[in-house]
Amino acid sequence: MKQKFDIYKEKFTKYWGAKSSRSKGVLIGSILLVLFLIIGGSIFANKSNMVPLYNNLSLQEVGQIKAELDARGLPYELQDAGKTILVPEDQANTLLVDLAAQGMPNSGNVDYSFFSANTSWGMTDNEFDVIQLDAMQTEIANLVKSIDGIQDANVMINKPEEPVFVSEQPMEASASIVVNTQPGYQLEGSQIKSLYHLVSKTVPNLPTDNIVIMNQNFEYFDLNNSATAGSTDTYTYQQNVKKDIERDIQRRVQQMIGMMVGNDKVVASVTADIDFTQENRVEELVTPVDEENMEGLPVSVESIKETYTGAAPEGGVAGTGEEEVPNYPAGEEGQDGDYEMVKESINNEFNRIKKEIVESPYKIRDLGIQVAVDNTKEPATENGEVEYLSAAEEATVEDGIASILDSIITTSIDKEYGEVNPEEKVSIVLQEFNGNQGSSAQATVTIPTWMYIVGGLLVVIILALVWLLWRRKGTKEEEEQVEFAEETYRPQPAAVPDIEENPETEATIRTKQLEKMAQEKPEEFAKLLRSWIAED
Numbered sequence: 001m002k003q004k005f006d007i008y009k010e011k012f013t014k015y016w017g018a019k020s021s022r023s024k025g026v027l028i029g030s031i032l033l034v035l036f037l038i039i040g041g042s043i044f045a046n047k048s049n050m051v052p053l054y055n056n057l058s059l060q061e062v063g064q065i066k067a068e069l070d071a072r073g074l075p076y077e078l079q080d081a082g083k084t085i086l087v088p089e090d091q092a093n094t095l096l097v098d099l100a101a102q103g104m105p106n107s108g109n110v111d112y113s114f115f116s117a118n119t120s121w122g123m124t125d126n127e128f129d130v131i132q133l134d135a136m137q138t139e140i141a142n143l144v145k146s147i148d149g150i151q152d153a154n155v156m157i158n159k160p161e162e163p164v165f166v167s168e169q170p171m172e173a174s175a176s177i178v179v180n181t182q183p184g185y186q187l188e189g190s191q192i193k194s195l196y197h198l199v200s201k202t203v204p205n206l207p208t209d210n211i212v213i214m215n216q217n218f219e220y221f222d223l224n225n226s227a228t229a230g231s232t233d234t235y236t237y238q239q240n241v242k243k244d245i246e247r248d249i250q251r252r253v254q255q256m257i258g259m260m261v262g263n264d265k266v267v268a269s270v271t272a273d274i275d276f277t278q279e280n281r282v283e284e285l286v287t288p289v290d291e292e293n294m295e296g297l298p299v300s301v302e303s304i305k306e307t308y309t310g311a312a313p314e315g316g317v318a319g320t321g322e323e324e325v326p327n328y329p330a331g332e333e334g335q336d337g338d339y340e341m342v343k344e345s346i347n348n349e350f351n352r353i354k355k356e357i358v359e360s361p362y363k364i365r366d367l368g369i370q371v372a373v374d375n376t377k378e379p380a381t382e383n384g385e386v387e388y389l390s391a392a393e394e395a396t397v398e399d400g401i402a403s404i405l406d407s408i409i410t411t412s413i414d415k416e417y418g419e420v421n422p423e424e425k426v427s428i429v430l431q432e433f434n435g436n437q438g439s440s441a442q443a444t445v446t447i448p449t450w451m452y453i454v455g456g457l458l459v460v461i462i463l464a465l466v467w468l469l470w471r472r473k474g475t476k477e478e479e480e481q482v483e484f485a486e487e488t489y490r491p492q493p494a495a496v497p498d499i500e501e502n503p504e505t506e507a508t509i510r511t512k513q514l515e516k517m518a519q520e521k522p523e524e525f526a527k528l529l530r531s532w533i534a535e536d
Contacts, residue, residue: 022472050077050086053095056151057083064104069095133157140202144177144195149185154178157203173203174210181215196223238276241362246270249408253369256404261397265374265433273366275414283355296348304343363414368425369405373397375430386432394430401428 019027053076054065062082069076069087074095077086087095137155144153160171177199181187196208213221253268289297375394377387389397406422413420518525 049089051089051092052079053085053087053092055080055084057085061104065099068099068102068104133159136203140175140177140199143198143202144179147191147194149182149187149191150179151182152180155199157206159203160205170205172210173206175199175203175206175212177211177213179213179215187221192221193223195221238274238362241276242272242274245274245364246272249367249369249412253371253405253408257371257373257401260400261373265376267372269370271368271370272364275363275365276361277359278361279357279359281357281359283353283357285351285353285355287351287353289349289351296350298346299349300347302345304341306341306343307338308340309338363416364412365414365417366425367409367412368427369409370427370429371401371405372429372431372433373401374433376432388432389430398428398430402426 016024054061057065059082062078062085065085066076066078069085074091075088078084079086137157140155140157141153144150144155154177156176158174158176160173162171177195179195192213195213196211199211200206200208208223211223215221247270249272250268250270253270254263254266257266257268288294375389377389402423405426405428409422409425410420514525517528
């Protein structure tokens, strides 16, 4: 066994000694890489992936689940200050089902399912009222938590006691709610309004004026302005509207002028003055049906005609007798007279219009547009000089831009604010843009110096690597030639003929037996010799 070990050791030593330093390094590195892959793969294979089982748990719920996992001997991890429990991925689904069957996690809150599971005849009215109020608070908190941006909620409801005597005025309840919002999240007005109405419609006799809502940072949410106290929600809304209007007009101006002179040769800026005064009014108008003659539509006509013939009564004042016609001159004595009266009454109907007008929440009161245009031509001349637009060309471009801006300003500003003079609200500048010449000749010259330095270093590194590879290849060929020469001219050992072994005879065999017996059993060998001597 030892001889075989020595033989293998000698062969390995010869094999290892014949290898070059590079071959030895490659072989050792390969062995280490294989070992690293085997060990790393076994570690990762045995390591289980931990996934969250529950998130945002209370300390009571975490204690219940932790005790159950300890009793089962299952591994777990706690994160987020103990609010999140991680378990092996392959056991997460099974644990969810098993824990849900055991009623865990149990936060200790009472919901409406308590009544179906714990109804009994021995429950008093006071106990029932307390449990019902607790269940109502829990259910409202769950509804509030379902709104985006709210992580948790605590609800406290104060229900008034029923009066002893009947009263026409109902007793009102009150509610206080503390919500835990996500960091950096701002509740919108619609969400705050939903919170108030959600609680008000859930609790009987609870008006919105008796509800107080605040967050964990002691910021109150008011229903009147649908914003937190001290916030700038109205300001933010107005600024957003102003920015949207300016951005929309700026894009249109940029697009239209860019089609004329090029998108990279024009820059536009828009400033708007927005009137956020909102008016709601009711108008009751009466207009004629025939607007030209200012006449209405006749709906009823009454015509009266009277005639009289005979002598005028004596004396008296003209037209003042009991049977006299007013303002009709009295006749003189001894003369006959006659009169005629025509009276016509027409009732006309006019248009009666009632308008309930809600003005727009904002109007554009004033608008200013500033446009800068690059007055250079592309491409540059052969000498690399920049060519500019002529005075006539600049005038043409300026007139075209002015006509476009005049139309935009005239149609954007509300007519309520009087006549608009677009020339006073437009500023057009034609000037060369710095760094945007568009010249191909200058583009080739403006290559930074550091790019040449980096390129030279890369070339030197590549040449050095090529030289090292070529030198290493030449060294390897020389080593192979030396090894080949040593193997070729290595002196071969002389062949030694084997010693011819004489065939063993019977006398030789007996001699070997006697020698072996003399070594192992000297006493018996001595007795054998004595017996041979006695016989002789």
